[in-house]
Amino acid sequence: MSDATTQPDMSVNIGGLIMKNPVTVASGTFGYGPEYAELVDLNQLGAMVVKGIMPDAWEGNKTPRLIHTDGGLINAIGLPGPGVEGFIETYMPFLRQHDVPVIVNIWGRSLEEYGDVAERLSDVEGVHALELNISCPNIKKGGNQFGTDATMTADLISLVRSRTKLPIIPKLAPNVSDIKLFARVCEGCGSDAISMINSMPAMAIDIETRRPILANKVGGLTGPAVHAIAVKLIWEAASVIKIPIIGMGGIMNGDDAIEMMIAGASAVAVGTANFIDPSTPVRVIQDIQDYLIRHNYSSAKDLVGSVVV
Amino acid sequence: MSDATTQPDMSVNIGGLIMKNPVTVASGTFGYGPEYAELVDLNQLGAMVVKGIMPDAWEGNKTPRLIHTDGGLINAIGLPGPGVEGFIETYMPFLRQHDVPVIVNIWGRSLEEYGDVAERLSDVEGVHALELNISCPNIKKGGNQFGTDATMTADLISLVRSRTKLPIIPKLAPNVSDIKLFARVCEGCGSDAISMINSMPAMAIDIETRRPILANKVGGLTGPAVHAIAVKLIWEAASVIKIPIIGMGGIMNGDDAIEMMIAGASAVAVGTANFIDPSTPVRVIQDIQDYLIRHNYSSAKDLVGSVVV
Amino acid sequence: MQIEDVTVEKHDDFGGGYRLLVLRAPGIASESVPGQFVHIRVPGLYESDLRRPFSIYHAGNDQVRLLYKAVGTGTNAMLKVAVGDTLSVIGPLGRGFPTDHGDTFPLFIAGGYGVAPLSFLAQVMPCKGVAFLGAGTASDIFCVEDFERAGWEVKVATEDGSMGSKGLVTGVLDDFVEGYGDPTGGSDKAALEYYGCGPGGMLKAVGDRALAQGCQGWLSLDRHMGCGVGACLACVQKVRNADGDVSWARGCREGPVFDAREVVWGDNE
């Protein structure tokens, strides 16, 4: 408990990575850094998570890639990107100019590729942690399949673990029946933290043309529609592991973020909301701080998993 | 193709049960029949699905049992009901007075209990089919656990199959990574149709009290938020089975229902929308008919699975 | 029970922080009895947002009147409703107060919007009694004239003492009951009949008194509603029947008005 005049300690420790506050952005919703930099001061974020990177440059899916639906978006961007070398060359100099830890979201078409990107990024100055996207529903090879099969999840994490000393943060899929199993596997195979949730597989069909609206046919649902799903999964995962959780899924405001932290997330990431209001992460930081003061918490850490059941 | 003067054939065949139109109501959202009867003519429905029934009278969960959230509801009603004898005595006389096939949604705390209810209902006049709720997230024993473990699903359906000649319609859970497996298991074990989706496990926490809002802590998300998730799962399931699908999840209007039929549902059920507008099922019937006429379909069956991919 | 598209005929500030909504709803108006409620689809909410329940303040002349206070998303959205707008309303719903009375002496105890159904009841009840109205402060008291015009005595209690007695409404109630009837005997206290509508704590206090005094008591319990018609089983209240068996009753069907003897307190959540 703090007295009203001292500011609460907003910092959190995500598997060795110290975030100055518990708020980051969800991979794929904030580009690689420069995109929103004119609107948002990156240095204010607890961490910057970049869009998914794999060994080679990748085109992603055809368009339409993103549509809005009730309470959210469905996207099938398909992980386009400049590849690991392109990323390091184009974006790392920019990111290094900032005072914000960088978490690189990585993926591969095979276990080996995950290992390759992880290793390549390990000694790149300014890269602070790796988020392993084992759960993207929008690509044919890799992606969701790694994250919905516990054995594959285990193999993948063990392999990446063996190839990097950076903190690794596997990102879990919501479309599993037993999230605890996956959380335990992640912890057991040497993860430093987990993040959750990735988007929820979904589909929309144009009833006049009878064609799926997304070129990729199916996509991933994000935004408020998945928030209560995410809270439930985070609560369950937090009940069985000791490593920290970065929570995400439909955070639109401070209340949503605080709810997730109470459920068990040590940090939170704002995703879809950035598109609608890029100042959301900064507002959320402020709202968490106000909440801590109002409730007399001396540290953001005290909020984590404080749900009364 | 029909000429404009003839009405399209709205009837569909759900595993031997003929529905005069493809629209029914989702179990638990329309009571046992009398509740909405003053507002909606039951005879207009393609079928009437009643709230879940098990051998004994059952209290359900404590309150709050139902809350609204972004794009839907979260409920943890917990399957209260009068038990199979109470149901037969109290509600079947009323239902028999109507010209609508009755589908009884059943559940049990063990495999045996499912079998017992199924057998007991088998020779009850006016009961046309059984929907097996193997996927309710709101009870501690039974429920979701049967529907997220393929082996248990198989055992359960085989047992019920051996104890009734009525059409059986297992109801699938959305929180699985491989819906095709469950659809196949249902078909392989002698189901006449499947229905999907049940509600999606979810949770909401009051950030001031830090307590889960629902007395049961977790509940099931329904309504528009889950619609695109349901469409995707139905599309996948329809691609691997021949038995018909009753589709549900966030149907608010005719377009949503038509989308689900195009994805692969032979019939649809309106759930959450009844609470907001009890005339939704009747409107949906009209909208489907109008759509068929406008698109020159002679039968609702032609719409089923007509997605162009 | 019917579903009606009704026109808003009036929408004004009322007093006590409440707004008055007058709806042209001939079908619902003709069926309504005091204690029943309507379930309103509030315009401007998400399409999947639930209807909101409101007690019927008055019904007659093809009109249904409601009093509401803006406390959340739905009631704030209601502020934007304009005269001439159309609303979808289901009603009348639930079991209201009994309207056949012996020669008991009725006591109404109301807090918040609880005055609304009791004012309605006061208009239609043949016998007259005393209405006890409680609130935090004077400006939260409203509808006093309704009762007085209907020939009722009104006793007010405010927590800050700015109107009527200072303290809880049960204070003035107890004072009245103590002085009621033959001061030596008191057996005729059983001739009192309690009607309560308001916050849960107040209702329990009223119910406890009715039971202790062997009086009939009617309590209108507000349970969170889903469908409003008995289908979803969200709004349940634990009740005990004459045999002592405990079960759930639906606030929207078997309630909102319950016999005080039936109500099982505190075991709902």
Add this chain to the structure above:
Amino acid sequence: MQIEDVTVEKHDDFGGGYRLLVLRAPGIASESVPGQFVHIRVPGLYESDLRRPFSIYHAGNDQVRLLYKAVGTGTNAMLKVAVGDTLSVIGPLGRGFPTDHGDTFPLFIAGGYGVAPLSFLAQVMPCKGVAFLGAGTASDIFCVEDFERAGWEVKVATEDGSMGSKGLVTGVLDDFVEGYGDPTGGSDKAALEYYGCGPGGMLKAVGDRALAQGCQGWLSLDRHMGCGVGACLACVQKVRNADGDVSWARGCREGPVFDAREVVWGDNE
């Protein structure tokens, strides 16, 4: 690029089925060039509903002007915006038309709201040319005076012939180009510079002509937008660089205006 809370100063019918929205947006106005767009958070939509992109019709005097047509959920909700309301606007976004010109002769080809950015461009461009405006029928033609006032010649084509030539806008365009310059030679056709903004089919036709004639062509392609700033990668367009390599470019960053030579048609979906 900035995010500004702007005040609505005017909101009127405009012509051609469009509405004019005038916003007090000093920051955005001062940075804007023709062909850029703004991304607007439409009030009254679900909190998770995306912003909607609109071309800048005019910018200056601390104001940004837009023309829009109600075609769906968002634009219909925009109809309810009132003078004095505050909107959250991000802009100016994207790469607009080039504003440094040699001594080419500019041809503008516009359909629908495509006239908006081209009208803006006509005001700021030092040289004058011809604006070809196409539509289905006379009542869909608007902004003619904008170009005329700026000293431009305007040629109109309507599909039903109710105004200008009958047929597609490319018809009048081709007639003009055929008669342009030295009728015996024709090599000076390369001095034409095309600027297209409108439906995809029209843009492709314009682009094809520019390429065939060896002219510079600028096409404003409207891709479905998510973030509007380059982060989500929703709005991509296949482009070919000078070396012939094909890649995706973002409609909201590298576009919406593309060099006609870069655009790879039809391979996006």
